Amino acid sequence: MAELPLHTEILQHRPARSEDGVGEATSRPAPILDLVEVGKTYRSGSLAVDALRGVDLTVEEGEYVAVMGPSGSGKSTLMHILGCLDVPSSGRYRLAGEDVSDMEERQLADIRNRRIGFVFQQFNLLPAMSAWRNVELPLVYAGVPRAERRARALEALGRVGLSERVAHRPGELSGGQQQRVSVARALVTDPSLILADEPTGNLDSVSTTDVLGLFRELHEQGRTVVLITHEPDVAAQAERVIHILDGQVVDDQLVTTGTSS
Numbered sequence: 370m371a372e373l374p375l376h377t378e379i380l381q382h383r384p385a386r387s388e389d390g391v392g393e394a395t396s397r398p399a400p401i402l403d404l405v406e407v408g409k410t411y412r413s414g415s416l417a418v419d420a421l422r423g424v425d426l427t428v429e430e431g432e433y434v435a436v437m438g439p440s441g442s443g444k445s446t447l448m449h450i451l452g453c454l455d456v457p458s459s460g461r462y463r464l465a466g467e468d469v470s471d472m473e474e475r476q477l478a479d480i481r482n483r484r485i486g487f488v489f490q491q492f493n494l495l496p497a498m499s500a501w502r503n504v505e506l507p508l509v510y511a512g513v514p515r516a517e518r519r520a521r522a523l524e525a526l527g528r529v530g531l532s533e534r535v536a537h538r539p540g541e542l543s544g545g546q547q548q549r550v551s552v553a554r555a556l557v558t559d560p561s562l563i564l565a566d567e568p569t570g571n572l573d574s575v576s577t578t579d580v581l582g583l584f585r586e587l588h589e590q591g592r593t594v595v596l597i598t599h600e601p602d603v604a605a606q607a608e609r610v611i612h613i614l615d616g617q618v619v620d621d622q623l624v625t626t627g628t629s630s
């Protein structure tokens with residue numbers, strides 16, 4: 370397991386799940402993410418790669434979770450399934466109580482648009498479009514009227530501190546600013562879940578601190594944040610750190626950052 374910084378206290382995480390996976394008799398809300406025995410096998414000719422093997426994972430609404438693991442361990446595959454960009458080969462996946470395991474691409478696209486904000490290492494911004502045009506795109510897909518789209522995109526850019534750069538194209542912005550545009554695009558639909566795949570992988574330390582501060586704010590506002598990272602310092606920002614190895618969850622811990630030495 371990767372080292373965590375000093376002043377961290379580690380607690381073994383015990384997910385709250387009823388035996389039948391449906392929920393408690395009380396009115397406890399369904400977990401936002403609920404994977405039961407999820408497997409993913411990539412096939413190419415006679416070759417088969419088991420990228421995920423029997424993953425059981427529950428994430429409650431509002432958690433801040435980091436996923437770590439060595440190259441090839443299955444992190445991106447897990448992120449693709451969590452983000453409804455792909456479906457499992459076996460097992461069940463419920464997102465906010467809705468079983469998405471066997472959905473068609475159109476249904477998955479609708480769920481992604483309604484529920485999830487994505488942030489990627491490479492920013493994935495359209496180079497010919499201004500910052501605000503990039504940020505309004507998810508609202509175009511959602512069918513939001515033009516004037517409202519513009520207002521919400523500008524508001525989201527204001528929230529990430531980019532009010533002065535709304536007309537700039539990605540190539541006219543620094544890496545850290547481009548990633549802030551992607552965070553604005555992720556939150557413009559007001560999703561309950563933010564999924565980030567190595568969001569600080571291309572950033573210098575100042576921009577990393579900046580972007581991690583934004584994730585913390587989103588978490589403090591009650592959103593669920595799941596981020597993939599290779600970096601222990603980045604993972605230490607989360608409240609829970611999951612390690613995967615060879616397609617399996619091998620470690621799952623709550624981390625609370627202490628203030629005393």
Ligand SMILES: Nc1ncnc2c1ncn2[C@@H]1O[C@H](COP(=O)(O)OP(=O)(O)OP(=O)(O)O)[C@@H](O)[C@H]1O
Pocket residue numbers: 411412413418419420438439440441442443444445446447
């Ligand atoms: N489309 C695909 N077709 C075949 N095999 C794949 C495909 N995508 C991933 N794999 C394989 O599945 C396994 C898990 O890959 P994955 O990309 O999920 O790992 P990762 O932990 O994200 O790695 P990295 O940190 O290097 O990005 C690897 O063995 C990889 O080679």
